[in-house]
Amino acid sequence: MTDDVIITADATADTLADLYRDLHAHPELSYAELRTARIVTESLAALGFEVHSGLGGTGVAGVLRRGDGPTVLVRADMDALPVTEAAGLPYASTARATDPDGNEVGVMHACGHDVHVTCLLGAAQELASDEGWSGTLIMLGQPAEELGSGANAMVADGLYEKVGTPDVVLGQHVGPLPAGLLALHPGAAYATSDSLKITLYGRGGHGSRPEACIDPVVMAAAVVLRLQTVVSREVAGGETAVVTVGTLHAGTKVNIIPDTAELQVNVRTYDDRVRTRVLDAIARIVKAEAAASGAPREPTVEHPDHFPLLFNDPDGCARTIPALASVVGGPRRVIDPGPVTGSEDVGELAKAAGAPCVYWILGGADPTPFGGATTPEEMLAVMGTIPSNHSPGYAPVIEPTLSIGVAALVAAAKEWLG
Ligand code: ZN
Ligand code: ZN
Numbered sequence: 001m002t003d004d005v006i007i008t009a010d011a012t013a014d015t016l017a018d019l020y021r022d023l024h025a026h027p028e029l030s031y032a033e034l035r036t037a038r039i040v041t042e043s044l045a046a047l048g049f050e051v052h053s054g055l056g057g058t059g060v061a062g063v064l065r066r067g068d069g070p071t072v073l074v075r076a077d078m079d080a081l082p083v084t085e086a087a088g089l090p091y092a093s094t095a096r097a098t099d100p101d102g103n104e105v106g107v108m109h110a111c112g113h114d115v116h117v118t119c120l121l122g123a124a125q126e127l128a129s130d131e132g133w134s135g136t137l138i139m140l141g142q143p144a145e146e147l148g149s150g151a152n153a154m155v156a157d158g159l160y161e162k163v164g165t166p167d168v169v170l171g172q173h174v175g176p177l178p179a180g181l182l183a184l185h186p187g188a189a190y191a192t193s194d195s196l197k198i199t200l201y202g203r204g205g206h207g208s209r210p211e212a213c214i215d216p217v218v219m220a221a222a223v224v225l226r227l228q229t230v231v232s233r234e235v236a237g238g239e240t241a242v243v244t245v246g247t248l249h250a251g252t253k254v255n256i257i258p259d260t261a262e263l264q265v266n267v268r269t270y271d272d273r274v275r276t277r278v279l280d281a282i283a284r285i286v287k288a289e290a291a292a293s294g295a296p297r298e299p300t301v302e303h304p305d306h307f308p309l310l311f312n313d314p315d316g317c318a319r320t321i322p323a324l325a326s327v328v329g330g331p332r333r334v335i336d337p338g339p340v341t342g343s344e345d346v347g348e349l350a351k352a353a354g355a356p357c358v359y360w361i362l363g364g365a366d367p368t369p370f371g372g373a374t375t376p377e378e379m380l381a382v383m384g385t386i387p388s389n390h391s392p393g394y395a396p397v398i399e400p401t402l403s404i405g406v407a408a409l410v411a412a413a414k415e416w417l418g
Contacts, residue, residue: 027080056153069135069418
């Protein structure tokens with residue numbers, strides 16, 4: 001394709017904005033980030049990086065070696081989501097694709113990973129032309145963050161044997177904070193996420209003869225209600241967890257009692273003990289409700305995906321915050337948002353390297369509706385009123401988001417390089 005925007009040493013802020021709009025208009029689902037990976041590969045190669053592509057599927061890692069000094073890894077995720085865009089932007093995506101279940105879906109950069117890729121390449125350009133550091137810089141384009149498996153796929157594919165083991169892993173995620181603000185929470189920053197697929201078995205038949213059937217719809221209703229007691233009655237007041245029944249499917253026609261009901265449940269936790277307790281409680285309740293209904297067989301509980309906890313290294317955060325603050329005009333503009341219930345797999349890159357992880361939130365929202373909000377609580381209240389990540393209306397403002405995103409990655413990387 002000849003219309004690809006490639007970042008070279010001559011790229012300007014306008015080139016980066018063009019790249020952003022181009023990536024936004026061409027989103028790709030997890031592990032299908034072929035075009036995006038090619039742009040990352042060609043840009044890093046043009047900037048003088050040694051490039052390894054096809055890592056863990058579509059992952060790309062560029063290495064720039066400048067003698068002795070620490071090894072710093074900067075990560076951007078590349079995948080988009082099965083969401084049909086409705087933000088009304090002139091550069092909106094009209095892309096469609098077939099998802100892993102065989103359904104045709106709209107595709108959109110609804111999580112802002114196009115911002116991450118653009119900022120990664122902008123930072124690669126600045127750091128490549130900056131003589132003021134020594135050591136090894138790894139710029140990483142990761143596949144499949146949305147599945148929670150892309151980081152581990154790259155590690156398992158020999159990432160660190162090829163590029164060296166980093167001393168720190170840095171990265172950022174755009175979010176609905178006002179542009180011009182950064183947010184960083186030391187410690188357990190993003191939750192562990194577990195998704196469960198539960199199938200309840202009844203005995204179907206005519207809707208007029210419930211006495212001859214075992215109704216999985218009623219069984220599922222009882223399960224949904226009883227699951228609400230897990231957090232309220234089994235998790236301690238000082239601990240936290242989220243249990244959400246995201247889907248509930250049963251039946252085809254009003255006068256048929258179906259054979260089965262299927263639920264998908266998502267669990268978010270910050271602590272392994274709480275996680276075990278919640279998962280055990282769900283399994284117990286599902287089994288007991290099925291028994292209470294007289295189910296002909298025990299329910300099945302599958303565990304199709306798991307996102308690990310993202311732990312931000314407290315010392316690493318303390319070291320990085322002044323560098324981030326210098327980009328946004330002072331420490332008051334780097335807020336602590338507390339733990340986020342969203343999930344992220346960037347921490348796996350750090351865990352596999354035995355290195356600290358420092359991962360912050362990049363404000364990307366139009367600052368106008370935030371008006372006079374200054375405290376995190378006031379900002380969170382406004383954030384609840386505007387489209388956020390994973391929404392079909394999510395639309396970060398291009399500037400100052402990109403400039404600040406690039407500057408934050410450069411400042412943080414230089415803080416850790418020699
Ligand atoms: Zn996401
Ligand atoms: Zn994301």
